[in-house]
Amino acid sequence: MKLELRGITKRFGAMTANDNVNLVAEPGQIHCLLGENGAGKSTLMNVLYGLYQADGGEILLDDKIVKFAGPGDAMAAGIGMVHQHFMLIPVFTVAENVILGHEPTKFGGLLDLDAARKQVREISDRFGFEVDPDAIVGDLPVGVQQRVEIIKALMGDAQVLVFDEPTAVLTPQETDELMAIMKQLREAGKAIIFITHKLREVKEVADKITVIRLGKIVGEASPKSTANELASMMVGRAVDLDVEKGAPKLGSPTFKISGLSAWNHAGTQVLDDINLEIREGEILVIAGVQGNGQTELTEAIIGMHGRTAGSIELDGQQLIGKNVKQVLDLGVGFVPEDRTEDGLVAEFTIAENLMLDRSDRKPFAKGLSLQLAYLKKFAQEKLQQFDIRAQGIESKASQLSGGNQQKVVLARELSRELRLLVASQPTRGLDVGSIEFVHEQIVATRDSGIPVLIVATELDEATQLGDRIAVMYKGKVVGVVPATTSRSVLGQMMAGISA
């Protein structure tokens, strides 16, 4: 089935999220919709899916105009959607989630769960998903949850499939698997719209690329374009994706981890005899598939992990046994994995978030009173310096886009006297422009002679940013290798095979 969007316009109040957008998706093709965060990609897809009503324009299926009053209509017309934030109910089983909205029933409206299981198995087997219909969705790994979303989208024989940033939450392996699934669906003759801002993925699967910026289509691009070309179209100015960094000026190893082990609350060992050293002016990247102990390692360093043994030394001071505040006070900058959860207070203003951990001391406080004038000046300065796009320093953190939230966190952490920077997936979910900026800041921190530890799940980021790479697998460090090591060797190390 061929899908055409013609002149779609969608406004939210005064802001135009989609401005006269045209797009055609052909069966048996993967059509990439590429654009920065906030470009209006999700809005466009929500219009297509009947979740929003367009202010102008029309939707055509096989050249016939259709109108969707709600998602039910869109589904009935053969449109399936894999949402950016999974639309799954964690306490339901896979089968229950998949049938929701068009449940098979027996006499008297009773649910026919056997039929539901059969439907799940059918699709799961056809595409090799290996999903158990009776598993509780909340217990499944993210990659499998996404397959449940795909099964759900395929139910009712959908012919047009929309994937809205499906790889944002996936590990490299899971991403590869998803790419394979998308190709399979293309072979099956589906028209696929794939939304993303990750250029490697676009280049791997796209048959056709459309770039959207600030609500407008800026043009089509060939899948053969270079990543820098695509990025420049997206951002609207020349962008250089390669991280620019000179050779490191190494100092002495001021940060040392030796014999570090840790256990979780259930008593399972999550870190196993970790030994690492980072020198002044060096970036060490911890690579590995998510969930192999990286989170626990950063937690152990900043004093958030309760059950640890071994030693973590910074400038000769033992960090184990210290609490988070004491560790931060020793000059540890920390950019957490989940910025909305651990890095920011959503309901606080940008200014308040910028002084969060120092609100009790000079120069932000004098005695018991806050120095509001100073705070204002400080916040305004940081807004400028870190290019935080917001209405002003009084905007709430929750109103910012992901990229700008991350800049607030960085601005706060980097404006202290640092002796070590720890950043966990600092560019996760960010747009190209912000990624570039975050990378620059991290390199600048390194060049000021500070040891830096980065957790990365994207191999590209690991090799570009790191001076050395330590690969973790099942709580152990498989090996520490130079950043020039090949992708295939690193990939093997991530599966636990030491180089």
Add this chain to the structure above:
Amino acid sequence: MKQSLRTPISLAVISLIGLWLLVASTGATTMIKTATDTDIFALPDIAINTTVSSAIAFALMVLVAAASFYFARKLNKKTPLWLILIYGFGLIYGILVWLFAGATMPISALLSGALALAVPLVFGSLAGVLSERVGIVNIAIDSQLLAGAFISALAATLSHNLYVGLIGAIIGGAIVSWVLATFAIKYVVDQIIVGVVLNVLIVGITNFFYSTLFADNVSLFNQPPRFDRILIPLLGQIPVIGPVLFNQTLIVYLMYLAVAGVWVALFKTRWGLRVRAVGEYPKAADTVGIKVFRTRYISVMIGGALAGLGGAFFTLGQVGAFGKEMTNGAGYIALAALIFGRWNPIYAAFAGLLFGFAQNLQYGLAIIGSPVPSEFLLMLPYALTAIAVAGLVGKVTGPAAAGKPYIKS
């Protein structure tokens, strides 16, 4: 994974109550009266020495606690439910015999009194289940019960017809819950606040009409007929539990149906799946074409209608007239039953029964002049349920979206 020791440890701790019963027992004799006139065959009354019974109860509890440790550590399994039921039976048996030391315990009367007190609680908790499962916090159960009681009395008196009274109660409860739903869904007002306001408002309205209208014209407005008991043949003649469960008014039979019906509807039907989906993650429900608002209105109003029926039990089932604030806070206890019952209609009904039993026990002991302070007894079931839920059930989480308004963009 290793089984946690929470269950065995809680059982062991609660067993201390059994030990205390044993230490504090005087060796007096308790008579248990089991027979009622309708029984097919009469069981003899039983005389029990309280020390012996306390010893039996304590031994039972210790054995189950030990078995529970065995299950957790040696078999690495959860303690089976039947063991916990045996434990609960031992505990209640021990407490009851001990409380009635030196007197006669009329077991059937205790149980049927308990059921009578539990009827509004059970209906109320069903209203809460239906409302919270779909994502609307229902603090206003008490107002729905009260509205049901008031309107059923009025409607039945005016029409001289009990069934008109019942229908009035259903409509009354539904209207109050409609107000709750409208403010929560359409005007996005904090659901707790609407609930509290409704509770106060309905008390005010019914008090007003009671004083201005009912008080002086009782026969005109507030003298409804009352439902007669219907004895179900055979079932109702089973000794002890027969007359308790199956010699009851229509409303009680409706309650059995309602508990089963709500359970089936919620967990076995298409409608129920959608209700629960809306209560967990309304946006996800929306994206598959489920009408979130309509689902919320309907579920909340069916709940309100059931609470109305529970209210009618006060007037048409028991007292035979409406009285000021006659729910006596039953709606709040129903709320507790709902939470202890983990938002499950059947568990909530059992919690309601347990709470009704405790209240009734208090009255029963007052009559025989027991020295045990009645406040202590009133506290006991809540304390026990709290321990049971914390220790045996574990973390209770309600529907994820309960209390959160859904704002459609």
